[in-house]
Amino acid sequence: MQLEFRILSLYHIRFFIDCSYICYFQVDSNDRERIEESREELHKMLNEDELRDATLLVFANKQDLPNAMSAAELTDKLGLHNLRSRQVSIFS
Numbered sequence: 001m002q003l004e005f006r007i008l009s010l011y012h013i014r015f016f017i018d019c020s021y022i023c024y025f026q027v028d029s030n031d032r033e034r035i036e037e038s039r040e041e042l043h044k045m046l047n048e049d050e051l052r053d054a055t056l057l058v059f060a061n062k063q064d065l066p067n068a069m070s071a072a073e074l075t076d077k078l079g080l081h082n083l084r085s086r087q088v089s090i091f092s
Contacts, residue, residue, distance in 0.1 A: 021054035027078070029060040029068040029092065035077045042078055046086070056083065060092035 023046065027038050045051065060074050071092040075081060080088050 021051060023051050023054040023056045024059065025056065026059045026061060027074065028062055029074060030062040030065045032067070032069065035069070035074075039078050046083070053086075055087045056080075056089070058088070058090040060090060063092045 025042055025045070027042075028034070031038075046054075046056065058074070058078065058080065060069070060071060062068055069077065071090050074092070075090055080090065
């Protein structure tokens with residue numbers, strides 16, 4: 001199995017396994033000030049040709065903090081409803 005890691009920024013990591021593409025996106029669910037930046041990075045990444053058919057897995061960390069955004073709020077703020085042609089799962 002070939003595994004390649006590429007760090008996009010402090011909060012964004014993606015990886016590819018063989019020919020099955022999985023896009024792993026980690027977001028700080030407590031960082032409301034940077035959620036728009038996270039959304040922009042996510043959509044920029046998903047527009048790359050090599051990720052056209054990738055399944056998107058979103059991991060919302062820091063859910064234990066009192067002001068953390070819920071999975072529903074993150075779905076809205078990250079624009080995940082607009083990704084209708086892609087399989088998307090969010091884990092919080």
